[in-house]
Amino acid sequence: MNSLLCIWAVAVKDVRSELRVRYALNALLMFVVTSIAVLVIALGDSGLNPEIMSALFWIVILFSAMSGLSRIFVSEEERGTTLVLQLVASPSAVYFGKLIFNCGLTLVLSSAVSLLYVIAFPAFIIRSGAVFLCTVFLGSLGFASASTMIAAIIAKAQAKNTLYTVLAFPVIAPLLITVIHTTALSIQGGTWGETVPQFQIMIGYLCVVVGFSSIMFDFVWKD
Amino acid sequence: MNQVSITVSGITKSFNHRNIFRNISFLLSSSSSLAITGKNGAGKSTLSKIMAGLMSTTQGSVAYTLNNKTIDIEAFKHYIGFVSPYLNFYDEFTALENLQILSRIRATARESESRMKEVLSLAGLWERRDDFIDTFSSGMKQRLKYAFALLHNPEVLILDEPTSNMDDEGIEFVEHIVKLQKRQGVLIIATNKKNEAGLCDQEIHLE
Numbered sequence: 001m002n003s004l005l006c007i008w009a010v011a012v013k014d015v016r017s018e019l020r021v022r023y024a025l026n027a028l029l030m031f032v033v034t035s036i037a038v039l040v041i042a043l044g045d046s047g048l049n050p051e052i053m054s055a056l057f058w059i060v061i062l063f064s065a066m067s068g069l070s071r072i073f074v075s076e077e078e079r080g081t082t083l084v085l086q087l088v089a090s091p092s093a094v095y096f097g098k099l100i101f102n103c104g105l106t107l108v109l110s111s112a113v114s115l116l117y118v119i120a121f122p123a124f125i126i127r128s129g130a131v132f133l134c135t136v137f138l139g140s141l142g143f144a145s146a147s148t149m150i151a152a153i154i155a156k157a158q159a160k161n162t163l164y165t166v167l168a169f170p171v172i173a174p175l176l177i178t179v180i181h182t183t184a185l186s187i188q189g190g191t192w193g194e195t196v197p198q199f200q201i202m203i204g205y206l207c208v209v210v211g212f213s214s215i216m217f218d219f220v221w222k223d
Numbered sequence: 224m225n226q227v228s229i230t231v232s233g234i235t236k237s238f239n240h241r242n243i244f245r246n247i248s249f250l251l252s253s254s255s256s257l258a259i260t261g262k263n264g265a266g267k268s269t270l271s272k273i274m275a276g277l278m279s280t281t282q283g284s285v286a287y288t289l290n291n292k293t294i295d296i297e298a299f300k301h302y303i304g305f306v307s308p309y310l311n312f313y314d315e316f317t318a319l320e321n322l323q324i325l326s327r328i329r330a331t332a333r334e335s336e337s338r339m340k341e342v343l344s345l346a347g348l349w350e351r352r353d354d355f356i357d358t359f360s361s362g363m364k365q366r367l368k369y370a371f372a373l374l375h376n377p378e379v380l381i382l383d384e385p386t387s388n389m390d391d392e393g394i395e396f397v398e399h400i401v402k403l404q405k406r407q408g409v410l411i412i413a414t415n416k417k418n419e420a421g422l423c424d425q426e427i428h429l430e
Contacts, residue, residue, distance in 0.1 A: 002330050009327040013313075016324070020315040080311035084371075086277050087305055088329040090297045223278040 006089055010097025014072065015104070023075070024068035028109050031064040032116065040120045047123050054183035057124075058176060061113050062143065065106050069147035070164045072098045073155035082155075086221070095148070095217040099210070102144040110140040127189030135186060135195075138202040139179035145206055146171045149213035152220045175205050224407045226290050227302060227378045228252040229274060234283030236269055243269050244429050246283070253378070256401075256410035258420035261429030267413035268307065270429065271383045274411060275305045289378075301329065304372030306365075307383035314357040318348055318367055321356065322374060329375065338374065346370040346396070361388040369400060379409040385419055398422070 018024055039056060048056075076082045085094060114136060117124050126132045150171065154163045182190075182198040229251045236243045243266035251257055259267045272278040274285060276296035287299040312321045322339050343349045346366040356364065365388045372380060385401070386394045401422050404410045414420055 005330040006328055009324070009330060013324050013328060017313060017315055079314065080309065081313055083277060083307070083310050084312060084325065085328075087275070087300060087303070087310075088325050093328075223272070 003090070003093060006093040007096040007100065010085075010089060010094055011100040011104075014098060014101040018101075018105075024071045024105060027071075028064050028068040028105070029112075031067050032060060032109065032113055035060045035064065036113070036116050036120050043121075050184040050187040051180070053121070053124055053187060054180045057113065057117055057183060058139070058180050060117075061106075061110055061140070062172065062176060064109055064113065065143050065147060066165065066168060068105065068109075069102050069144065070151040070154065070160065072102055072148065073151040074160055077155045091218045091221040092214060094221060095152070095214060098152075099145060099148045099213075102148045103141050106140040106144040106147075107137070110136045124187070126186055128186040128191065131190055131192065131195050132183060132186035134199065135179055135182040135202075138199065138206065139175065139182075142175045142179075142202060142205050142209065143172060145209040145213065146175070149209065149217070149220075152217060171209075175202065178202055178205075224253070224376070225302065225378050226253050227299075227409055228288045229379065229409065230286040230288075231274070232284050232286070234270075234273065234280045234285065236266060236273065236278075237281045247427070247429075248283075249425075249427060251409050251411070253408060254406065256405050256412070256423035256425065258423035258426040259411065259413040259429065260415060260420050260426055262415065265429035267415070267429060268309070268383050271305075271307070271381050271411060271413040275303050275381050276300050277305075301375065302378040304375070304377035304380045305383075306368045306372045306381070306385060308387055309383075310368050310371075312356045312364070312367060312371075314355060317353050317355055318343065318359070318370075319352040321367070322371060325371060326374060342370040342373050345373070347392070362390055362393055365389055366393065366396070369396070373400070377408065379411070380404045381411045381413075383413040385412055385414065386416075 039060075076085060089097070147168065150164060150167050154160050154167065157163050178198050178201045182195050185195055185198075231247060231249050234247050235245045247270065249257065259270055261267050269278065273280055276299065285296070287294055287296060289299065289302065313324070316324060319339060322343070326339075340349060343352055346369050348363065348366055348370060351359070351363065356367070359367065380400075382397075385397050389397060401410060401412075405424075410423060412419055412423055420426055
């Protein structure tokens with residue numbers, strides 16, 4: 001019970017901190033608005049096929065998320081608050097608390113991008129709403145899980161931004177391919193039956209990344 | 224207060240193949256105090272971090288007991304208060320908010336508002352409790368570190384450079400805290416000042 005309270009308290013701390021400084025929120029918002037504006041200007045009314053629409057959708061989410069999700073650990077190192085957090089919380093509580101925060105942030109981001117996409121591109125019509133929502137939900141959690149662990153790894157490194165991108169891409173690529181394909185299916189009206197293998201991959205990815213990260217985090221967090 | 228002991232057995236610490244210290248051993252129990260002395264770079268802060276469970280050893284081990292029962296460091300951390308120049312609080316929160324948030328994260332026993340008032344008043348910061356940390360002077364931040372370290376009535380108090388940035392009044396405050404802690408718990412001071420080392424009953428000198 002104490003562990004759960006501790007995890008929740010870490011997540012609440014990060015939410016309160018973000019609402020005060022708005023560093024990640026502002027970075028995400030600017031990236032989302034800029035990216036979608038550029039797409040609208042470049043593509044106009046041209047009808048793109050579902051695969052390309054889907055790929056562009058997830059590229060906006062992915063790069064927006066990467067601009068903000070690494071802050072969760074990098075800011076603790078930069079401000080020197082890692083030590084105080086190590087004193088009051090176990091490594092697993094820190095990991096799961098920050099994972100909850102990053103998952104929440106990514107879900108908010110995905111919801112915003114989905115809404116803006118639907119408004120900006122009239123051709124972006126989702127024929128299987130439930131499949132789309134499930135894909136966005138699981139895809140967001142997958143991105144957040146991978147990003148959280150990678151952020152913890154690079155937080156103490158020198159060239160953080162470069163290293164984050166270099167490490168993140170090969171880890172996130174399998175998930176990215178899967179969610180792009182599933183989103184394209186949802187645009188085309190794909191049924192649950194047709195998308196079961198993709199959802200199995202997404203759930204499996206989430207379990208493997210979170211499971212592996214929760215074991216490895218102890219070694220990453222402590223000096 | 225609980226009876227505690229810390230047994231350090233043959234610990235060695237290296238960074239990138241450079242030895243900081245080798246084969247350090249000692250035992251501390253309730254009502255004992257230890258000064259860790261040495262010149263700059265000898266490893267005083269490193270040893271204090273290892274004892275606080277904030278850093279791992281290269282070789283050797285640190286064992287913690289609570290009322291004669293061995294417990295792991297993650298559980299023992301709730302009985303440790305730590306003050307260090309490397310400790311920083313969250314600038315976007317006020318002094319009181321920092322204590323409240325960190326107390327909730329610690330989660331073993333929620334510290335009451337009256338206890339927070341007590342430690343902040345003891346540290347001379349009650350009047351500034353609603354001010355953001357980035358408006359604090361270095362001396363005030365040091366006092367807040369003491370308020371945080373004492374909030375949960377720790378059995379073990381580890382002070383790294385205890386009077387750093389403190390004025391005369393602050394130094395008296397630290398000496399008062401040290402006297403109280405020596406009576407009932409374990410006190411560890413890492414310092415290169417002779418007068419601070421003199422506050423402890425035992426000394427270990429790092430080369």
